[in-house]
Amino acid sequence: xxxxxxxxxxxxIVFMNVPDPVGAGFVQSMAHPGxxxxxxxxxxxxxxxxxxxxxxQIAPNAARALVLRDTSTPGGIGQFAAVRSAAQSFGIELxxxxxxxxxxxxxxxxxxxxxxxxxxxxxxxGTGVIRKLIINLVDRYKLxxxxxxxxxxxxxxxxxxxxxxxxQVRRAAGYIDRILRGEKPADLPVQAPxxxxxxxxxxxAKALGITIPxxxxxxxxxxxx
Amino acid sequence: MIFVxxxxxxxxxxxxxxxxxxxxxxxxxxxxxxxxxxRNRGRVISRDDLLDAIWGGRIVSESTLxxxxxxxxxxxxxxxxxxxxxxxxxxxxxxxxxxVREVEEEEEQPRARRAAASRAVATAADLDAWDMGIAQxxxxxxxxxxxxxxxxxDPETKARRTVFEQTLQQLGWKVGRxxxxxxxxxxxxxxxxxxxxxxELVALAPDVLFAQAA
Numbered sequence: 001x002x003x004x005x006x007x008x009x010x011x012x013i014v015f016m017n018v019p020d021p022v023g024a025g026f027v028q029s030m031a032h033p034g035x036x037x038x039x040x041x042x043x044x045x046x047x048x049x050x051x052x053x054x055x056x057q058i059a060p061n062a063a064r065a066l067v068l069r070d071t072s073t074p075g076g077i078g079q080f081a082a083v084r085s086a087a088q089s090f091g092i093e094l095x096x097x098x099x100x101x102x103x104x105x106x107x108x109x110x111x112x113x114x115x116x117x118x119x120x121x122x123x124x125x126g127t128g129v130i131r132k133l134i135i136n137l138v139d140r141y142k143l144x145x146x147x148x149x150x151x152x153x154x155x156x157x158x159x160x161x162x163x164x165x166x167x168q169v170r171r172a173a174g175y176i177d178r179i180l181r182g183e184k185p186a187d188l189p190v191q192a193p194x195x196x197x198x199x200x201x202x203x204x205a206k207a208l209g210i211t212i213p214x215x216x217x218x219x220x221x222x223x224x225x
Numbered sequence: 226m227i228f229v230x231x232x233x234x235x236x237x238x239x240x241x242x243x244x245x246x247x248x249x250x251x252x253x254x255x256x257x258x259x260x261x262x263x264r265n266r267g268r269v270i271s272r273d274d275l276l277d278a279i280w281g282g283r284i285v286s287e288s289t290l291x292x293x294x295x296x297x298x299x300x301x302x303x304x305x306x307x308x309x310x311x312x313x314x315x316x317x318x319x320x321x322x323x324x325v326r327e328v329e330e331e332e333e334q335p336r337a338r339r340a341a342a343s344r345a346v347a348t349a350a351d352l353d354a355w356d357m358g359i360a361q362x363x364x365x366x367x368x369x370x371x372x373x374x375x376x377x378x379d380p381e382t383k384a385r386r387t388v389f390e391q392t393l394q395q396l397g398w399k400v401g402r403x404x405x406x407x408x409x410x411x412x413x414x415x416x417x418x419x420x421x422x423x424x425e426l427v428a429l430a431p432d433v434l435f436a437q438a439a
Contacts, residue, residue, distance in 0.1 A: 001436040003416070003423035004372055007232075010246060011370075011431060017438035039436070100414070128381075128439020129374055129414055151381050165381065166388045172435060173392035179433045180367050180398070 001026060005037060012185045014175045015039030016168040019075030019124060021190055030190040038175065038185040040168050041192050042124060048082025050161055051146045054198075055119045056090045057216050058159060058205075059144040062119040066095045066112040066143075068105065068134065069123040076125035083121055092119075099126045106137060113141035124148035124162065131155055142208045153199035153224060158208065159216075163193030197221040227328040228263050231310060232424035233301050235259060242300060245427050254279060255296045262297070262311060262321040271318040294319065328407075328429065367398070368405045370426035372419070373437040376412020385437065407431060 001015045005026060019042050021027050028034035030041070055062055067083055070076030080096060087094050097108040112118055120143050122134055127148065135156045138145045147153060147160035175188055198216075201224040205212050217223060228235040234243045237260055242249040251259070261278045262270060275290065276282060295305060301323075303310040310323040371389075375382045386408075390400060398404040407429055409422035426434060 001438060003419040004426070004434055004436050006420070007423040007427040008245065008434070011427060011434055013434040013436055015436040015438065018436075042438070124439070126414055126439075129376070129412065151384075165385060169385045169388045169437075170392045172437075173389050173396070176369060176433050176435060177393060177396040177398065 009036055011036065012179045013037045013039070014172050014179065014185070016172045017042040017124070017163075017165065019043060019073075020045070020078050023074030023078065027190055030192075032186070033188065033190055034186050036185055038188045038190055040171055040175075041190055042163055042168070043196075044192065045078045045082040047148075047162065047196070048079045048084075048123070049086030051121045051123075051148070052083050052086035052090055052092060054146045054159065054161055054216075055121055055144065056092065058146070058210060058212060059119045061117050062092060062144065064093045064095065064112075064115070064118040066097055066109065066118065066120045067123065068097055068099050068120065068127060070099050070125040070127075072100070073125050076123060079123040079125065083123070099130070102130065102133065105130075105134070109137050109141060109143070113143060119143060120145040122147050122152070122157075128152075131157070139204065139208060142210075144208070144210055150197045150199040150222070153201045153222075156204055157201060158204045158210065159198070159200045159212070159220075161198045162196060164195060164197050167195055168193065199224065229326040229328055229425055229428055230263070230323040231301065231421075232428050234428045234430075235263060243428070243430070244302075246430055249300055251300045252296065255293055255300060258293055258297045259300070262319065263325055266321040266323075266325060269314055269318045269320045274318065326425070366403055366405055367433075368407060368429065368431040369433055369435060370429060370431035371406060371408040371410075371435045371437060372423055372426055373408060373410045374412075374414070374419075374439045375410060375437070377410040379410070379412065382410050389435075 001018055004013050013036060015021065015026065015037065016039055018024065018026065018039060021041055022029060026037050055065055065087060067080060069080040084094055095112055098104060120138050122145060127134060131152050132155060145158050147157040149162040150160050150164055153160040171191065178188065179185060198220045199222045200212055200217060200220045202212065203224060226237050232244055236243065240256060242251050242256065242259065257279050272290065276285065294311065298304055298311050301310055310321060311319055312322045313319050373382055393404065400406055407426060409426055411419055411422055
């Protein structure tokens with residue numbers, strides 16, 4: 001999103017899956033974007049609390065969590081803050097780790113896995129492109145892990161909670177249609193997701209030797225078997 | 226033909242060089258030189274090639290040649306020192322080394338064909354409407370530029386593209402009829418790459434851009 005914003009102030013831009021578009025400076029406010037940019041944000045920061053809660057459900061013994069998060073964007077920082085405040089109430093001690101350098105991720109995961117009773121929370125910023133790498137890595141160390149989007153679970157992630165990307169694309173197409181018919185992005189409010197999905201991958205759970213509690217399975221929107 | 230390179234568009238049909246939405250003014254000979262270099266970017270262009278192609282075989286002074294090459298470089302934000310886009314190979318000639326994408330003018334051609342067809346069967350009233358530009362505005366092919374962080378081979382990219390096109394189709398837009406979609410699926414977190422792709426998309430002057438974060 002940032003490279004496009006820098007490249008033009010004239011052509012309308014519709015974004016999707018952007019956390020905190022106000023904090024990032026893409027729009028003036030959610031209700032009144034104000035310039036050539038509008039779109040769909042991916043979550044309220046409070047979802048970070050939900051990720052911590054999910055980790056506690058799939059790994060009740062977890063006392064530590066490695067949090068993969070990006071410190072270079074307001075979205076990444078905000079998501080980590082939300083995870084941290086929730087983790088405290090669950091008695092989980094956090095180890096933050098960056099997502100920019102792949103070698104560093106490998107080293108951090110390996111070091112973290114040396115002590116027991118740990119799990120991983122993967123936040124959304126900067127992780128989509130390297131999701132396969134992250135999934136393979138945490139699986140190698142059999143670490144229970146929570147992911148930020150349903151499509152991570154479709155690719156083998158243990159379980160994910162977040163907005164459905166297809167839904168975001170559909171709604172973005174709706175805005176693009178309205179802009180092509182003459183509406184101005186400045187007048188189209190930024191919208192939050194209407195639907196969050198919990199996806200559990202039982203195939204991965206089995207491979208990792210993790211038992212997913214029945215109480216979680218019944219609330220899942222999708223169970224991959 | 227439209228050539229897209231760096232943040233520029235060379236439109237040979239309209240004989241225009243554009244940077245984003247801005248027209249860059251170039252002398253006709255300099256335009257010819259740019260077009261010739263870009264069309265023949267696969268090989269080194271010798272001094273004689275240039276004299277043949279641009280000056281019709283006439284002999285011109287070394288300084289005239291150098292001036293035109295410098296003007297061509299400067300028009301596209303290059304210079305003799307960095308030789309980012311036009312490289313001099315000592316004693317051999319010059320070559321355009323920038324990455325070029327050729328864009329077919331399919332948004333232009335169908336419009337022209339439809340215009341011709343509609344003129345053939347047009348009533349006087351239709352022709353009036355056409356002349357007033359009404360027919361043209363409703364017929365125009367709209368262009369969407371997509372910048373996607375995920376890679377072209379990512380199954381998620383393909384899934385999203387399908388949903389995107391289906392939704393637009395339900396809303397009355399169809400690729401190849403009244404819609405054209407230009408995509409850059411980056412597939413890495415390389416910021417320079419993202420900047421380049423963003424600049425390329427903007428240079429195509431689309432009607433709207435779609436930033437697909439991961």
